[in-house]
Amino acid sequence: MCNCNGSHNDNPLLPVVGKIIKIVEETPDVKTFHVTSENGKPFTPMPGQLGMVSIVDVGEAMFSVTTQGPEHLEFAIKRVGTLTDVLHEAEVGQSIGVRGPYGNGFPIDLFKGKDVLFIGGGIGLAPVRSMINYCIENRDDFGKLTIIYGARSPEDLCFKDDLFENWPKVRDTEVHVTVDKGDDNWKGNVGFVPAFLEQINPSPENTIALTCGPPIMIKFVLQSLAKMNFQPEQIVTTLEMRMKCGIGKCGRCNIGSKFVCLDGPVFTLAELNQMPNEY
């Protein structure tokens, strides 16, 4: 099914011409690009889905849609190589190619009626943010929201407006932020995300946990959640970093017999436990 807004045809390989309408400098190496197209939003993703962003003569890569407005999509992009270097030099008004959506997205029905525990690290908050904002927009469908987020340092925290202004104001929502290493102005917690999670000690009862971040963080977050009696069926993560072509063609995302791009990138831990431990 195509979720486009009529601005392109059903061919998932055909990009639409997107226009950058706003750029937010999140950290020294992460910028969020607000992108629209001639016909409004280039496509309408569900939380956790991705889009392919391209620049002619440079290349293309898959990025999670970190959130969306009625007329635009947002991509939070970390500077890690040729395409992202060029994107980081882009200015408002520049055209880029955009196509999607790709991936299965978060299993919203699994979250409905439950408390939701979000655990993010670094740029891993980008896909998680799409689900946080979905829960906020549909606030009555979900129980308590607990957001735990960490980054290397205060300047590496992404989405500061959401963390410190917008999300704490939402009914029945807690936001807990930590950094690996503070600075002279940092008054918050210092320490790694898994230890911080155990300190906050959220109840597993009627709760779904969603986590995304660096692999090492996820590894220890999963151990901490297990200690707190979260069951594998209650834990959701996204392997979006494995997405390359997004359509089952390049063969670069398979784990055993599964293709991350076609079967995921979102999986419960119960599903991952059935797969070879290559993630």
Ligand code: FES
């Ligand atoms: S990302 Fe290319 S086959 Fe899955």
